Amino acid sequence: MNSDPAVEVSDLTKRFGRFVAVDRVSFQVRRGEIFGFLGPNGSGKSTTIRMLCGILLPTSGRGMVAGFDVAKQPEQVRENIGYMSQRFSLYEELTVQENLDFFAGIYALARAEASTRLEEVLAMGGLAGYRNVLAKDLPGGLRQRLALASAIIHRPSVLFLDEPTAGVDPISRREFWELIRAMAAGGTAIFVTTHYMDEAEHCHALAFIYEGRLIAAGPPSQLKIGLHGCLVEVAVQPADLIPALGVLQAHPRACDAALFGAGLHVTLDSPGAIPALQASLREYGITAQRIEAIVPSLEDVFVSLVAREVGV
């Protein structure tokens, strides 16, 4: 195993006519790393993943996957990657084992290797008891694990997962992430897109994409610290929620204010601004039940990054 990055992207761009779906994106994914690619729907996540899997040809820029150029050596790239698309692409009328046999077949695994890997991925996915069940009869979580098993039967060095947990129950999601972490620990580079912010916490590195551009990248902890200013949570009576939002958004020392669950999240220029905030609310007859500084979640980071992006 060498120390070259598993995925190295520089200025990768994809245009569809005049629409720029991915705009000069650059990042690296190391071996054994889980790289989370976050962004709202339509932000360019899937387009990026498709370019890296050799499904779409980049308009410009460079993408190296497992040491091969995605534009010039798509065949070699495809030999070395696993790809699990948004909807778990399975053959519904085939059993679990037949699906896996099929993928072993199209990756041209030798017969002995194929049967060894079959048992390994069945065991890993907890699918051994279901080998003769038709894919269409599997519950959601197992379908997802079968899709994963199909994508890794040929031991890819880089695994691309496009929204792998969409529509799956929370317990299955947790189990799925455990599998992914184990694979990363085994040295596989994992590139995963998601719009679940809580899942981003499982990643070693993150990149936020918004309207085709990378707006932030780094490890989760660093991104949270990097959120400049200070985030406070303000709790008020439910009836006061909307008036309070108006007051806070207009406040000179608040950079941003947004509804968050039953309360409000406000980004201040410094922690010292809390009393001033309280005073303003009181002027409008609103009692703040609680105002305290909080550690931002990744969702806060994302909201604030997008707010900054839109403001610029």
Add this chain to the structure above:
Amino acid sequence: MRSRIWPIMRKEFLEIWRDTRSLGFVLVMPVLMLLLYGYGISSDVKRVPLAVYDRDGQPPARELVRRFTSTEYFVETVRVGSLRELRQAIDRGDARVGLMIPEDFSQKLGAGRPAPVQFVVDGSDSNTASIAIGNIASISRSTELAPRDLRPQVFITPKAENPVPIELRTWVWYNPELKSSNFLVPGLTAVILMMLAAILTSLTVAREWERGTMEGLIASPLRPYELMVGKILPYVVIGLVDVVLVLLLGVLWFGVPLRGSLLLLMVSSTIFLLGGLGIGLSISAATKSVQVAFQLSILATMLPALLLSGFFYPIENMPAILRAITYLIPARYFLVVIRGIFLKGVGLAVLWKELVFLSLFAVLMLVASSAKFKKRLE
């Protein structure tokens, strides 16, 4: 390295086998179509209601009527006493054909002179009318009422006045009874094969797109030709199974004679099938939706094969522009081949031109669709 084509073929077979709908489509549809068309739109014109206006009334005249009504082609429904009544019977639909025997019929016959009778045929359904006329002619010819030849003279006219005599002397080759199944079964084989081939292949690719499995295949090292061959071969096999099914039904049930070489028939069916599969693949390159693929396939294959191949409507009768289009319809050529092998028992010496065209068409379609396939992958 193991071949990647076999896993794809295996998968296709499993999918067809498990999906009762497509299995039904593959096995039941051809049989159903053949039975429906074979019986439903049989163009045999039998038991045509006949109105008799016998002004002679002598035994030879009665014998003439009996000659007609004793066949399965005519049934005497009314006996009329005047031309007016005859006309009314045809207007009301009580009769489609009227037979008028002049008062001097027996007399002329007895004197050994030609004894013309007049038929009035309802021409509002021209197809039935022309077949009825054919039947009238052949019955008259075989009717020997007198020692000397009775000359059949058939008057075709919508009005009873001003009859125009037409003398018919037909000798029908290859299908002397003009049994419609003899011409329907080979024609239907062409339609069924074309439709099935195009629908099945376009659906199998569209299904991969709709289900999202195509992306997985594209992201795999699978080469376009491997995917294409792996997807086409199972349907060639299925198509040939259908050929055999339709043949058995045609020969054993409908009694269609197979006069030519079975081997040549199978080989030309395979070539024709490949063209249909190519059409299907091209359609699937144009759409990713199963629904649209299905409709497009029917439009692109069934209608041309039914209407523009010369199956139902003779190509010679079409307007020039349609006639030009028929040259592009592979079913047109296959129809010549399959009717030739079935009914005429002819071989390569006669059919090679059609087979060359069908082969060219198949190669062209397959090459075009594989080129499109490649683009998709990039």
